[in-house]
Amino acid sequence: MAPIELHQFNTQKRRKSDRYPIERNGIYIVTSGQFHYCDKSGKNIILNTGEFLLYSSGDISKVKMVNNEGNFKAEILVIDVSVFQKFLTYTNNIKHVPSERESFIFSPADNSIFKMLTLIKEQLVEGASDTSLEFLVLALLSEMLNKHPELIAVIRRISVLTTSQQLIRYVEKNISADLTIDAVAPELGMSSSTLKRKLQSDKLSFAHLVKIKRINYAATQLRITRKTITEIAYETGFKTAAHFSSTFKSIHGSTPKEFRESIQA
Known part of the structure; x- marks a missing residue:
């Protein structure tokens, strides 16, 4: 931002x-x-x-x-x-x-x-x-x-960010990147094991947090833009539109197409 x-x-x-x-x-x-x-x-x-x-x-x-x-x-x-x-x-x-x-x-x-x-x-x-x-x-x-x-x-x-807040900020700024704990941890100045331990203390999972942030971002794009679902899938870091669709449905209970249609109705 x-x-x-x-x-x-x-x-x-x-x-x-x-x-x-x-x-x-x-x-x-x-x-x-x-x-x-x-x-x-x-x-x-x-x-x-x-x-x-x-x-x-x-x-x-x-x-x-x-x-x-x-x-x-x-x-x-x-x-x-x-x-x-x-x-x-x-x-x-x-x-x-x-x-x-x-x-x-x-x-x-x-x-x-x-x-x-x-x-x-x-x-x-x-x-x-x-x-x-x-x-x-x-x-x-x-x-x-x-x-x-x-x-x-x-x-x-x-002015002081917790480790979880630092991670959330990093994910939001790099939503389309290949986000793995091994790649992200050094960007936050720590090892992957340290990052995992600190997230566990906040009862958070790296993979689940990244998935939720990506789907939240995608939902916003579906609301406010006319980008195609495939465009949003790639922009959000998914390799295929099919994977994006199935992951989106697991969170929102509807496919991206159904979600967009429901808010335009």
């Missing part, structure tokens, strides 16, 4: 959850309605229209979207973990600020922060370079940290 991406979200676009989702980190902005959730500390939080916060998808649970007039809407500025890691290199002299809070909510009343966030969204729409966008996001994080120094603990935590 690009270092920074903007996603639009509403209750009409909800889809089946990914069985092995990679955690997404960034800025969550409610543009219409209310967003209710439980944060990592167990506290119930309400995000109202216009409010936003720095979040990690793995830290929120018990989500409820409330519509006021019409459909709930939100924008998600997804920020790659590499940007947070770079930010920490620039702020490595900041001491840990203890806090029991996990959610730090901002609003348009936070004028400079809101203006910077708006500028980033505008630059994304206009096709600004990754370098320019990264610079703006680093500045945004700095402004957010100035208001809430305790945010540094959240940023540090979401």
Whole structure:
């Protein structure tokens, strides 16, 4: 994925959850309605229209979207973990600020922060370079940290990926490659036996994880593109369309053709 991406979200676009989702980190902005959730500390939080916060998808649970007039809407500025890691290199002299809070909510009343966030969204729409966008996001994080120094603990935590998260990120970025544990483990800086052991501790199987991620990707392609099933099969890393079809059916209970027909009906 690009270092920074903007996603639009509403209750009409909800889809089946990914069985092995990679955690997404960034800025969550409610543009219409209310967003209710439980944060990592167990506290119930309400995000109202216009409010936003720095979040990690793995830290929120018990989500409820409330519509006021019409459909709930939100924008998600997804920020790659590499940007947070770079930010920490620039702020490595900041001491840990203890806090029991996990959610730090901002609003348009936070004028400079809101203006910077708006500028980033505008630059994304206009096709600004990754370098320019990264610079703006680093500045945004700095402004957010100035208001809430305790945010540094959240940023540090979401900057560290577990082995399973590293693997999921690698698979998503190399979905069409020949993915074997012997080939992938060195890319993650470890032996295949170490990777297998760490996955087992998370009750994960390398082969099953790769299969699920490939089928999830294929399902998305079937939804949003007009590519042929054979094209999607090869793009997803399957050697034959027949193997792809049988594997897809074992996960979704229908063939790729049936799946596409059902969502177009």
